[in-house]
Amino acid sequence: MTDDIQRIRRFNRAVTSEVGALDTSFLGLGRPLGSARVLNAIGHGQQEVGAIRTYLGLDSGLMSRLLRGLETEGLITTGPSPDDSRRRIAQLTEAGRAAFAEYERLSNDQARAILARHPRPKDILDAMDLIATALGQDRIEIIEIDPREPEAIHCLTQYYEELERRFATGFDVNLSRDPEATDMIRPRGVFLLAMSDALPIGCVGLKGGGGPVAEIKRLWVSPAARGLKLATRLMTRAEDTARGLGIDTLRLDTNSALPEAAALYRKSGWREIDRFNDDPYPDMFFEKTL
Amino acid sequence: MTDDIQRIRRFNRAVTSEVGALDTSFLGLGRPLGSARVLNAIGHGQQEVGAIRTYLGLDSGLMSRLLRGLETEGLITTGPSPDDSRRRIAQLTEAGRAAFAEYERLSNDQARAILARHPRPKDILDAMDLIATALGQDRIEIIEIDPREPEAIHCLTQYYEELERRFATGFDVNLSRDPEATDMIRPRGVFLLAMSDALPIGCVGLKGGGGPVAEIKRLWVSPAARGLKLATRLMTRAEDTARGLGIDTLRLDTNSALPEAAALYRKSGWREIDRFNDDPYPDMFFEKTL
DNA sequence: TCATTTATCTGACTTAAGTCAGATAAAACT
DNA sequence: AGTTTTATCTGACTTAAGTCAGATAAATGA
The missing domain is CATH 3.40.630.30 (Gcn5-related N-acetyltransferase (GNAT))
Structure with a gap:
């Protein structure tokens, strides 16, 4: 049993150093992680500022500043929501879509690399599905x-x-x-x-x-x-x-x-x-x- | 193939939100993550300051300051290495061992929780071994x-x-x-x-x-x-x-x-x-x- | 209509993390 | 012995992240 826990903790170490590298690889594009996360949330279709804020667990002040930053970088535009103009919605500009595509490429390359360097990609995928399903079983x-x-x-x-x-x-x-x-x-x-x-x-x-x-x-x-x-x-x-x-x-x-x-x-x-x-x-x- | 990449990225999402929660759970004990990581490295038997520094990828200045911090907290003592007194070795004090034990308990509880809430713990462990071995195959x-x-x-x-x-x-x-x-x-x-x-x-x-x-x-x-x-x-x-x-x-x-x-x-x-x-x-x- | 609530923004902070140029002392090399 | 290298430390920074108390404006409810 103790042995089992060691196995889980070894898994944790392996994924935090490897998968966690994905998180920090977002830094490779020279943008702070916070901005990158907001940009990616918008790219993945989240429009409402409030929804992004809850999803990423950010303080409203911080969120606001991150949005201003992305706006001055010319990556997003924000405007009032048509049905409630207190709320704001954010959208990617052309440049924003390009930056988002870069992040997507990075994530996909990293995923592809994992598959490419293993002799049994199907087993890896099945194991990943099992673990991801187990971790998310309540959702x-x-x-x-x-x-x-x-x-x-x-x-x-x-x-x-x-x-x-x-x-x-x-x-x-x-x-x-x-x-x-x-x-x-x-x-x-x-x-x-x-x-x-x-x-x-x-x-x-x-x-x-x-x-x-x-x-x-x-x-x-x-x-x-x-x-x-x-x-x-x-x-x-x-x-x-x-x-x-x-x-x-x-x-x-x-x-x-x-x-x-x-x-x-x-x-x-x-x-x-x-x-x-x-x-x-x-x-x-x-x-x-x- | 694109589908496979989606599966890997889903896995990444699942583990960064769940396993990453372990990283940040270390914050629960009120110590900044950096100090906690150093304390845990020492607890796991790493003695040489230089080795810890390389392992955690820290700047020498930052490392030094983290050690000073742990020292003034009374959790560690440092001294010159007997065979090369340029190098320093760090050791846990009684209080340090207690703090380390708290972190161990936290990690173990989290691991146990994953096993306890799944009907097929053996499959989960095998899947984790497969993925951890794949990610670490060069080591x-x-x-x-x-x-x-x-x-x-x-x-x-x-x-x-x-x-x-x-x-x-x-x-x-x-x-x-x-x-x-x-x-x-x-x-x-x-x-x-x-x-x-x-x-x-x-x-x-x-x-x-x-x-x-x-x-x-x-x-x-x-x-x-x-x-x-x-x-x-x-x-x-x-x-x-x-x-x-x-x-x-x-x-x-x-x-x-x-x-x-x-x-x-x-x-x-x-x-x-x-x-x-x-x-x-x-x-x-x-x-x-x- | 007017007070209240809600969503976001702004300014003034704090803390953690990290960088970098020396300083210091011990060890290794010639 | 004297120079160079190595390991660590110190001080003076920067940047990212996060907190918190208001401010503002739109929507909601009595």
Whole structure:
């Protein structure tokens, strides 16, 4: 146990000296860290002065001075917010966009360098996802999204890859009954993503047909997020949404090669029923009355 | 690829806000970060003022002033180094040890908290080891050590566990020909550890008997360090040491359940020979003339 | 309408951190 | 022995960061 703590502290040392170097590398462009942080916040789309101030945890006086500094450097312009002219909004000028792009390039180069000098970049990325998800586990949010958006496709692709690995026969989505995207968009259904600071780490689809019966599809949680009860959160949210859409019966199919899925369904009020479709992959079928 | 970079940058955000909070938590004890860092360096056994200065990257003037500050606080004493009185060495006073213990407690609590709030602490630790090893891959050192030391046992235990997992029959070290520790200590042999910032990540034993023939035993590299050519480095160093001990022939045994090991031996000048012992586990035997 | 609240700004501070040019004394070199 | 190098210290700076008490102007509420 003490040994474990040593391992964590070694990790802390490693990242503060390496990742922390990113923070200070911002100094490489000759601008104090405070100004650089404000400039980057604006570049990343934060417009409201107050929002930036809270985000960066700055005193109002300091914030004001940093903004004045960036203004005289010609990197930003500020003006009153149209809906409340006490508030001010900041925007990058042409020169500001150029400076911001420099910072982006620096960050990206540093990230690329980490990947390039390691023989197993995939393992590194997975480990980073696991740690970042663990550190941010209290800030995981569930959002509704169009299943054709890239974030959704990111999850679905990984879901299909996992089925390919875990089914003895492999998995080809073209042989499966791939739901129409519009069946998983309101008002017929919904597609939910679990997001951890901009990274999608889980999904579930509610596929409706306009009637009182709908199907749960594509429940998946990233390996980085397993154990955090995310599948339960996604299912609960999907069921709540279904109720709101006037649905009273939910069905789903699954495969006995995914025992943790069946266990979850059994534990949360689903009961096994007879086969209700001719999809070649599933061998277990469940139903739940809402 | 762009996506990968986003994942790394998300990781950077997560650790700078969480691990960076550790840095600033040091401020919680009311001492400026600079003084706290010096105090902790001394607490961790760094005595030489110059060494601390290089380690923390401080200007000599600043360093001097920080030391004076800690001295007037009554936390350290400084004096000339016995072997070169230009240099100075710093030591904690009783009060200094108490203050240092407070910082240790803070760091340990923070580490413990990370483990406690995650359902899969082992995965988190493995991921942290992988990333810390990757970030510090240029600072991996190979050291000689007594195989009965805890760092060596840490590696050997993991080695045995891996054999237990990978051999169809499992692995019981008591049934194997476990070498005498003294056969792996100079002048008969040597035991080598690969260290990444205080974490042992690989080992190899050179087991000699005083004569010109010796055996390579217990070659193992932590999953966190695979792909970094560490096995090759360990073997090269072991062979070099063997030459220095007047050994001209090396032998080893291995098992075909570890194909990557046999591949390494073949690639680096070993040739397969007939069985030379009656250990129940190995089924392949190699020899190399130095 | 008038007092109150809210968002930001300004000026006058403090503290931490870092830089740089000597000063000093011991060690190393010739 | 005398010069040079090395390790540390001191004093006189600069810069970044942060604090705090008002000032100002727009929005809100009674």
